[in-house]
Amino acid sequence: MASNRPVFSAVSSSARQLLLLLRCISFAKKAQVRISPEGLRFSTEEGSVMEAFVFLDKALFSSYTYNAPLPPSSQDDPPDPPTFEISLTSLLETLNIFSLSDPNASKRPGDYDNFTAHRLNRHLGINAFSNHTLGMTGVCTFSYDGEGSPLSIHMSESGVTTTCDLTTYEADSAEEIPFSRDSLAVKTIMRSTYLLDAVTELSSMSPAHLTMVASPTSRAGADLSLSAAGALGSAIVDFTTHTSSETPVLETFYCPNKTSASFKFGLFKHAQRAMAVATKVSLRMDEEGVLSLQFLVEVGAGSGGGGGEGCAFVDFRIVPLVEGEGELDGAGAEDTDSD
Incomplete structure (x- = not known):
C-alpha cells in the first residue's frame, strides 16, 4: 500500500x-x-x-x-534502507x-591557508564546530x-x-575496499595535526608515493616512519612512543612485527581537510597493507538537539601499491621533470 x-x-x-x-x-x-x-x-x-x-x-x-x-505487499520482506x-x-x-563569513570558502581543497586557519583556531580553543566559527x-x-x-x-x-x-x-553496487580489523599489522593513535604536519613536510619534495614503515616498540629508533622521495629531494618523518613529554606523540602503538607499505602520495593529500579539522586520528594497517585512517572531529555544544559535547568520524581506506609500482611511478615522474 x-x-x-x-x-x-x-x-x-x-x-x-x-x-x-x-x-x-x-x-x-x-x-x-x-x-x-x-x-x-x-x-x-x-x-x-x-x-x-x-x-x-x-x-x-x-x-x-x-x-x-513499505514493501510492495504484506508478504514481501521490508526493502533495504x-x-x-x-x-x-x-x-x-x-x-x-x-x-558569507568564511573567507576561505572559495579556495580549493588543497590550499594550505585553510589548514593553517583551522590549526590556529584550535590553538585558541576554537574547534571547527564551535559557535565562534559557525558563521x-x-x-x-x-x-x-x-x-x-x-x-x-x-x-x-x-x-x-x-x-x-x-x-x-x-547507486553503483561496487563493493567496499576490504579491511581486516581482526588481522592488524599496525595500530596507533596520535593527534591529527602531527599527521598533517608530516604530510605537508613530505609534500615539499613533490613525491609520487609515500612509504610507511612500522617496527615493534624498542628503546632506540622510531616506531613509525613516513618517507617520500621526489624530484626535489627526499625526507623522512619519525614518530615514537619514547619521549620526555607526559603526552607522547603516539598515544597508543601496536606492531608485533616490522612491516612496510607504499601508497600514492596524492591519496594522502585528499585527506588533508580531515587532518586539519580533526582532533585525533586512528591509523591502522591490516596484514594485506590496506590503510585505514579514522579521524575524530569534535562537535561543540549546540550541534544537535541535546546541547552537549559530541564527536563525528571521517574514515579513509587506502590500497597499497603493489611491489615495484612505486618505483615505476617515481621513475616516470623523474623522467617527466627532466624533459
Missing part, C-alpha cells in the same frame, strides 16, 4: 557543521548516500584505490525522522550559500520522499530562503 509519508526528513540548526564534515571527502564530484534510522552515511571513492566515509549521526540534527519504505548517488559538488554549494545560524531542512525522488534541501536565515532539489541517481 502506498504512503504519502516522506522516507526521511531532518532539520539542522546549522548547516555549517554539516558542510565542514562533508568537505573532508570532497575529492570526488559524486557521493553515495545511505539513509538509515541512525543517520546519513556519505561515501566517495577514487577508482578502486581509495574510499572515504562520513556518518552524520541523527544526534547532529535537531530533529530526525526515518520512515522505512535507501541508497543513491548525488552530486556532492552541488550539495556543498547549497550548504555554503549562507557561509551562520539558519535552519536547514532535508527531505527525501522515496526511490526516484530528489533529495530536497530547504534553507532559511533572517527571512532569506532557498530550496534546492538534488537529483538522485541509482
